[in-house]
Amino acid sequence: MTEEIAAISSGERLPLARLLTRIENRDPSVRALMPELFAAGRGAHLVGITGPPGSGKSTLVNALIAEWRRGGRRVGILAVDPSSPYTRGAILGDRIRMMEHAADRDVFMRSMASRGELGGLASTTWIAAAALDAAGYDPVLIETVGAGQSEVEIARLAETTVVVEAPEMGDEVQAIKAGLLEVADVIAVNKGDRPGADRAARQLRAMLSTAGGRIERKPPPVLVTTATTGDGVAALADAVDAHRSQAREPLAARERASSQVRRALADLASERAGADPRWEETVGAVARRDLDPLTAAERLSRD
Amino acid sequence: MTDTPIRVLIAKPGLDGHDRGAKVLARGLRDEGFEVIYTGLRQTPEMIADAAEQEDVDVVGLSILSGAHMALLPRTVALLRERGMSDVLVAAGGIIPDADIVKLKEAGVAEIFGPGTSIGEIARYFREHVRQRA
Numbered sequence: 001m002t003e004e005i006a007a008i009s010s011g012e013r014l015p016l017a018r019l020l021t022r023i024e025n026r027d028p029s030v031r032a033l034m035p036e037l038f039a040a041g042r043g044a045h046l047v048g049i050t051g052p053p054g055s056g057k058s059t060l061v062n063a064l065i066a067e068w069r070r071g072g073r074r075v076g077i078l079a080v081d082p083s084s085p086y087t088r089g090a091i092l093g094d095r096i097r098m099m100e101h102a103a104d105r106d107v108f109m110r111s112m113a114s115r116g117e118l119g120g121l122a123s124t125t126w127i128a129a130a131a132l133d134a135a136g137y138d139p140v141l142i143e144t145v146g147a148g149q150s151e152v153e154i155a156r157l158a159e160t161t162v163v164v165e166a167p168e169m170g171d172e173v174q175a176i177k178a179g180l181l182e183v184a185d186v187i188a189v190n191k192g193d194r195p196g197a198d199r200a201a202r203q204l205r206a207m208l209s210t211a212g213g214r215i216e217r218k219p220p221p222v223l224v225t226t227a228t229t230g231d232g233v234a235a236l237a238d239a240v241d242a243h244r245s246q247a248r249e250p251l252a253a254r255e256r257a258s259s260q261v262r263r264a265l266a267d268l269a270s271e272r273a274g275a276d277p278r279w280e281e282t283v284g285a286v287a288r289r290d291l292d293p294l295t296a297a298e299r300l301s302r303d
Numbered sequence: 304m305t306d307t308p309i310r311v312l313i314a315k316p317g318l319d320g321h322d323r324g325a326k327v328l329a330r331g332l333r334d335e336g337f338e339v340i341y342t343g344l345r346q347t348p349e350m351i352a353d354a355a356e357q358e359d360v361d362v363v364g365l366s367i368l369s370g371a372h373m374a375l376l377p378r379t380v381a382l383l384r385e386r387g388m389s390d391v392l393v394a395a396g397g398i399i400p401d402a403d404i405v406k407l408k409e410a411g412v413a414e415i416f417g418p419g420t421s422i423g424e425i426a427r428y429f430r431e432h433v434r435q436r437a
Contacts, residue, residue: 018359021310088308089333089337095354099342
């Protein structure tokens, strides 16, 4: 084992933090570490937490951390926020709501900017999650804003996906739209102290019990939580824990592995093509409409 | 690795509740292409050092208006050094008397930005003085 991985496995935090930086930066040195990093993994439960902005995700994550800490578990968190597509800058503000755990040595929280390029999120996030796993954090939570395709990415990566909704965030039709709810393994209707929370939960349950989508599976549990007071949070943590074994059934594990490999394959191919001396010329030909993108990609993927 | 964004932690140590300046700076730095981790009000030096460690930031920017800077800023620098982060740039902003500025710089605060400093100036300073990553 390299010194670096040994230090990370023994719980040292700065080496872990610095490795996470290299992972985010797509530093070439990470590639060589991958087999060892994976072998050092301890099988942490990978939990995705997603939902629309303002549903209270960060506050709920904060309450969940407290719950798991009471059970003596070391918790790792990756909080992903969007990068500006123009300046590449980002404001990562999830720590504000998690500061009560800042001094807890058994909680490790890292803010990550999505760094748009090549779908930034999932391609480095799963490696970052592997690093937290090797460092002995379990569960490893990945928090993302669910407002587009990112929640689908997170569902492919995580073993258990929690979708956080808030009451009054839209009518029933909003909820039936494809996407967010379909990827949920557990649903939390947060801000449970607001009027309409129980009704929203009932509507969701009714809808999920009859709706199609992934019909073969049983509908995900819908729980009402109030992150600010902690109400319902223990039940949510239990529901997440209970889903772990289901997520590890061979079929589910295989599905996840296949999307991971696909994802890695796409990243590798695109990285390799980008470094190809024919890149500029080929892209230029597509820009002039002399060549279609698919043929261009085919040429670039040929040796 | 020169084109990876610089990561900056913006924190408010101590008890004053005036975070407008810190928020304006956070947004301005984002627009300058920095990744800004904003931690909010009432941070202890320990909390700031812990966050800086986990986030592996290049810069720690401390906004302080309470007058407790002589107690809080050197302590934050010392904690960062203790944790092996002596290469992290520490800068402060706020209302700090000239006599204290000298002492703070001796304690390891790289620069102090007073009222009226433009965000462009701060961004330039960070870019020029941040550690070079291996």
